[in-house]
Amino acid sequence: MESTHTVTIRYGLTNSITRSYPTDARVSDILSDTSVLAALSAPESVSAVTNGQTLGRDMLIGNYDIITLEQQASSKA
Amino acid sequence: MENNITEEIILQPDGKFYKRKSVTSYLMTQEEAIQKVKAKPIYQVCPMPVDNEGNTYFSNYAGDDTHAFYLTSEIGQYPFPGAHIQPHQDEDGNTKYLLAMVRPGDTPRGDDVILNSNLTYKPAYQPNTQERLFITMRYVYDDGETYSDDPMLFLYDSVSEKSYALNLPNIYDGGRICAGNNFNRQQNGYIQQAILLHKAQIDDLMSSLANNDLRARDLEMKYLTFDIEGKHINPVSPKDGSKHFFQEITNEQILMFTTWLNNDSAI
Numbered sequence: 001m002e003s004t005h006t007v008t009i010r011y012g013l014t015n016s017i018t019r020s021y022p023t024d025a026r027v028s029d030i031l032s033d034t035s036v037l038a039a040l041s042a043p044e045s046v047s048a049v050t051n052g053q054t055l056g057r058d059m060l061i062g063n064y065d066i067i068t069l070e071q072q073a074s075s076k077a
Numbered sequence: 078m079e080n081n082i083t084e085e086i087i088l089q090p091d092g093k094f095y096k097r098k099s100v101t102s103y104l105m106t107q108e109e110a111i112q113k114v115k116a117k118p119i120y121q122v123c124p125m126p127v128d129n130e131g132n133t134y135f136s137n138y139a140g141d142d143t144h145a146f147y148l149t150s151e152i153g154q155y156p157f158p159g160a161h162i163q164p165h166q167d168e169d170g171n172t173k174y175l176l177a178m179v180r181p182g183d184t185p186r187g188d189d190v191i192l193n194s195n196l197t198y199k200p201a202y203q204p205n206t207q208e209r210l211f212i213t214m215r216y217v218y219d220d221g222e223t224y225s226d227d228p229m230l231f232l233y234d235s236v237s238e239k240s241y242a243l244n245l246p247n248i249y250d251g252g253r254i255c256a257g258n259n260f261n262r263q264q265n266g267y268i269q270q271a272i273l274l275h276k277a278q279i280d281d282l283m284s285s286l287a288n289n290d291l292r293a294r295d296l297e298m299k300y301l302t303f304d305i306e307g308k309h310i311n312p313v314s315p316k317d318g319s320k321h322f323f324q325e326i327t328n329e330q331i332l333m334f335t336t337w338l339n340n341d342s343a344i
Binding site for chain 1: 137215239251325329
C-alpha cells in the first residue's frame with residue numbers, strides 16, 4: 001500500500017483544505033493542483049510558505065503539516 | 078504493522094447486537110511522533126516596550142533555526158508626507174479632495190491645488206475605531222548583521238476578525254510598501270540594533286515623501302478623500318468596501334499575527 005502524507009493547505013485566514021499526497025510529492029504538485037487552488041479560491045500566482053520560509057518547488061511536502069499559499073504581489077492590479 | 082481489519086459484536090443499549098468493523102493502519106513510531114511535535118515551530122508574539130507608546134510586538138517561530146524574527150508596530154494612521162490635495166468631481170458632481178503629490182522642488186500643477194503648508198492636517202489614511210493599522214517587517218540576523226525584508230502595511234478589523242492589505246498609493250498588492258531605494262534594510266549588530274533599525278525604518282516610512290507611484294484614483298475617490306483641511310473623511314469599513322481596496326491578507330506571518338489578535342491577546 002502506497003504511503004501518504006496529509007497536509008493542510010491554507011489561503012487567507014479562513015480558507016483551508018486538507019489533502020493526502022504520496023510521501024514523495026513535492027511542492028510543485030500542490031502549486032499545480034488546480035482543484036486545490038479552486039477549492040481555496042487562490043490564484044495560480046502563489047508561493048508555498050511554512051513557518052516563515054518560502055518553499056522551493058522541488059521540496060518534499062512530507063516534512064510539513066501546514067502549508068500557506070501566499071499571493072505573489074510585486075505589482076499592482 | 079500491516080493493515081488489520083477486526084470485527085467485534087457489541088450489545089448496544091437498545092438491546093440489539095451489532096457488528097463493528099475497524100481498520101488499523103500504521104502511521105509512525107512513538108519516537109517519530111514525539112520528534113514531530115518537538116520539531117514543529119510554534120508562532121509566538123510578545124509585546125515589546127520599545128518606547129512609551131508600547132505599540133511594537135516581537136514575534137517568531139519558536140524552534141525555527143533560520144534566525145528570523147518579526148517586528149510589528151501599530152501606527153495610528155498611514156500618512157502621505159508632503160502631499161497636497163486637489164479638488165475633483167465625483168460621478169455625482171460632488172467635490173472631493175484627492176492627494177496631489179509632486180517631486181521635491183516641483184510646483185503642483187493646477188491653480189486649485191491646496192498646498193500642504195495650508196492644511197490643518199497632514200493627509201493620512203485614518204482607520205475606523207474598530208480597526209488597527211500595523212507595519213510589519215521580517216528580520217534575519219547572520220554573522221553580526223541584521224537584514225530586513227520589505228515593510229508591509231496591514232489593517233486589522235476587529236469586526237470581521239480579518240486583516241487586509243489596503244490599495245493605497247505607494248503600496249503594492251498584498252500590502253508591501255514601496256519604500257524606495259534609500260530605505261535602510263541592514264544594520265550591524267544583534268537584537269538591540271535591530272530594534273533601533275526598526276524604529277528608524279518606521280520613522281522613515283512616516284516621514285518620507287509620498288509620490289504618485291502605485292495609485293488607483295478610482296478607488297481613492299471612494300476610500301481616500303479629504304476635506305478642505307486635509308482630514309480623511311471617508312474611512313469605509315471592510316464589510317462595506319470592495320475587495321479591490323480591502324485585499325484579504327495571504328501572508329502567513331500576518332495571518333498568524335491576526336489569529337493572535339483575535340484571541341484577545343493584545344486588545
